[in-house]
Amino acid sequence: MSEHPYRRLSPLTPVARSGILIVAVLAATWRDLLRGDLGPFGWLLLGLLIVGGIYGGTSWLRTKYWIESDELRVDTGVINRQSRRIRIDRLQGVDIVQPFVARLFGLAELRMDVAGGSAREGSLAFLTLNDARELKDLLLARRDAVRAGSSSPPSALGTSAPGPDGAGADSGDAAPGLVPAAPSPEPDRLLARVDLQLLLLSTLLTPEAISLGVVAVFFGVLPLFVDDAGGVSVALPVLGGLALVVIRKFAAGYGFTVAQTAAGLQVRRGLFELSSQTIALSRLQGVVVSEPLLWRKLGWARLDVAIAGYAASSDDNGGPSASTVLPVGARTVVKRLAHHMLNASPDSEHREVDLDQTALTPPPPRARWVSPVGRRFMAAGTSEALVVSREGWFNRRTHIVPHARVQSLRVTQGPVQRLLGLADVHVDSPPGPVKVRARDRLAGEARAMLEREIMVSRQARAPRTAEPLIRSPAGP
Amino acid sequence: MNDLFAPPGDDWRPVSPQLCKMRRVVLLTTTGILLIAVIVIFLVFDLPGWLMGLSLGAVLAFAVLAWAMIGRSSRAWGYAERDEDLYIKHGAMFRELIVVPYGRMQFVDINSGPIERAYGIASVHLHTASPGTSARIPGLPADEAARLRDRLTSLGEAQAAGL
Numbered sequence: 337m338s339e340h341p342y343r344r345l346s347p348l349t350p351v352a353r354s355g356i357l358i359v360a361v362l363a364a365t366w367r368d369l370l371r372g373d374l375g376p377f378g379w380l381l382l383g384l385l386i387v388g389g390i391y392g393g394t395s396w397l398r399t400k401y402w403i404e405s406d407e408l409r410v411d412t413g414v415i416n417r418q419s420r421r422i423r424i425d426r427l428q429g430v431d432i433v434q435p436f437v438a439r440l441f442g443l444a445e446l447r448m449d450v451a452g453g454s455a456r457e458g459s460l461a462f463l464t465l466n467d468a469r470e471l472k473d474l475l476l477a478r479r480d481a482v483r484a485g486s487s488s489p490p491s492a493l494g495t496s497a498p499g500p501d502g503a504g505a506d507s508g509d510a511a512p513g514l515v516p517a518a519p520s521p522e523p524d525r526l527l528a529r530v531d532l533q534l535l536l537l538s539t540l541l542t543p544e545a546i547s548l549g550v551v552a553v554f555f556g557v558l559p560l561f562v563d564d565a566g567g568v569s570v571a572l573p574v575l576g577g578l579a580l581v582v583i584r585k586f587a588a589g590y591g592f593t594v595a596q597t598a599a600g601l602q603v604r605r606g607l608f609e610l611s612s613q614t615i616a617l618s619r620l621q622g623v624v625v626s627e628p629l630l631w632r633k634l635g636w637a638r639l640d641v642a643i644a645g646y647a648a649s650s651d652d653n654g655g656p657s658a659s660t661v662l663p664v665g666a667r668t669v670v671k672r673l674a675h676h677m678l679n680a681s682p683d684s685e686h687r688e689v690d691l692d693q694t695a696l697t698p699p700p701p702r703a704r705w706v707s708p709v710g711r712r713f714m715a716a717g718t719s720e721a722l723v724v725s726r727e728g729w730f731n732r733r734t735h736i737v738p739h740a741r742v743q744s745l746r747v748t749q750g751p752v753q754r755l756l757g758l759a760d761v762h763v764d765s766p767p768g769p770v771k772v773r774a775r776d777r778l779a780g781e782a783r784a785m786l787e788r789e790i791m792v793s794r795q796a797r798a799p800r801t802a803e804p805l806i807r808s809p810a811g812p
Numbered sequence: 813m814n815d816l817f818a819p820p821g822d823d824w825r826p827v828s829p830q831l832c833k834m835r836r837v838v839l840l841t842t843t844g845i846l847l848i849a850v851i852v853i854f855l856v857f858d859l860p861g862w863l864m865g866l867s868l869g870a871v872l873a874f875a876v877l878a879w880a881m882i883g884r885s886s887r888a889w890g891y892a893e894r895d896e897d898l899y900i901k902h903g904a905m906f907r908e909l910i911v912v913p914y915g916r917m918q919f920v921d922i923n924s925g926p927i928e929r930a931y932g933i934a935s936v937h938l939h940t941a942s943p944g945t946s947a948r949i950p951g952l953p954a955d956e957a958a959r960l961r962d963r964l965t966s967l968g969e970a971q972a973a974g975l
Contacts, residue, residue, distance in 0.1 A: 644941060743916050743942040747909040750818060754907070759816055764944035771944075779816040790911055794896060797915065797973040 337645040342400040342411075347400075348441045349462045350392025355437035366664040401460060406482050407449070408475065409461065422448060422458055425482040428619065428643070429600075430472045434465070434610035435649060444468040444610075448475070476614065499530045514675050524602070528662055528673050530592035534636075538664040539586045541630040548578040550565055592675065601677065603661060613662070617680040622737035622770035623661075625670055629730050637670040638663055641677065642768025643691040659769050678722070678738060694719040695727060703776035716761075716774030716785075720794070723763055735772045736762055739789070739796035743764050749779070761785050817909050819971065820899050824890025830931040831951025832886035836879060839867045843875040872975045881905075890947050896971065898938065898964065899945055910949045915971035924954065936960050 361381045392640060394414050401410045408422040428449040444465045448458030451742035539545055555571040556597045601615040621642040639662040662673055696715035713732060716725040726734045742763050747761040759782040763772040837957035847868060855865040884904035892899040901909045917938055934957040938947035
């Protein structure tokens, strides 16, 4: 392999990776260290630390990354050498994440979402924050250039021009491997921000925070009436767990900002762990507006989106997941943001998407025999560009999908529904939070809705040309 | 009466009657094994005879019910190829009608296990980007399955739409 102008990760990487370990070792042995007399345990730990340090250093030396013919290539490995190639045109998104320890050193991890790849595959840890930002901009600019089919990437890239099929590889001359892309032509525009007061109040009004309060009060009051206070020790893990969930929710929503940049919608958030993710609006599949019961009176809502290839990023930290675009906001802000996102996706070139235009109708009264409580909160409808459904009393969710993004359609009918002449209509979307479904409609209406949606979604997607991404692997 | 699941065009294409036959044979086999197992257990542990009769009766009743259900559900399967989408309906108790636009197809699978092969049938499974799309047609004659797959693949390519 010819020499390429490669780059290395930040030299602080080994320190940041083992930061907590170092602290632990020092904490366990500092007294012995001061005495100048290490016990056998101390020596063992010190030995481990040195071996780890050597390993980390070698790993750092061996890890190189560079861009070559539309691929990001990463060589790693101390014992087993690995060479990864990440196709830039397959990148779904590039996120910058700063775990707490890395943040102390000013480092950041670059996470690349590759269609069908695991998270571990598309990660570079750690870079300095500036390098991470530069590389991210560069990758996104390069991806857009490749996708646009232009054989020459933006001139600011500084590398020689490789063809889309990799014909003209880098000649490896004086051209620097990575030069930041030209500053984006349009300035970043702030769309929404979650201020501290709102975040705090809304976090306190979640079921988790309220049950935390109830449990705490209950067990705080209990010892006053019962002599045996053994129950308190049982409560502690429960309290701890709940508190952790609440704190994580708060931390993940801290400093939440949403901005429109040249590369897409940029979402930044985090208290301990900073993350910045860019959502390509061209891959937007739909949005969900959630209005939990406790927030509804106050006029607050939350906005989640479904992005193709982002998979169903689950809410594993108890905080906003990768699909959350606004953890809490006034309904008008949420609506405006949803509006902005839906209008920015390419299907809406011709028509202006208007959320309020969509008239939602409830299911017929006889639906109460199947969904006695839920019926009153169900509604569904379509507008020129959107198909919308709403359901839920405790957490009211409004699911919105553009006609052009409908994957497949289904009508289902259970035995009880058949007796009543009712049926559900489902709109299938890629994995994600968005699920439009019109439940318990009259059978005739359901079939009519299905047929109409088939026609409308066909027309909505007709003018679009196929992306090569989808077309190239043509069935087995 | 059932407009909801009316065919989109002329008529639903049914699946092969071999599907029904295969499922019933599988049912008979498992029922037989179950009956023998019940008898053996009762003889080994020397349990009262009336209880054995009751258990055998329950197994048999269940088998008769399943026999009827298999007939209904096999007849309920149907599909129709339109110009731009594939319609599939199935289910006797819980009914479902699925419409998949060819342009949304990601890939098509054919599956045929050893028992299915013995009956000369296969199932075709359409995948879109959505996991909710449960577009599966079981019990197609093998050559019809291959024809359908080829047709779906070519139509899918011709009408492919971006995500």
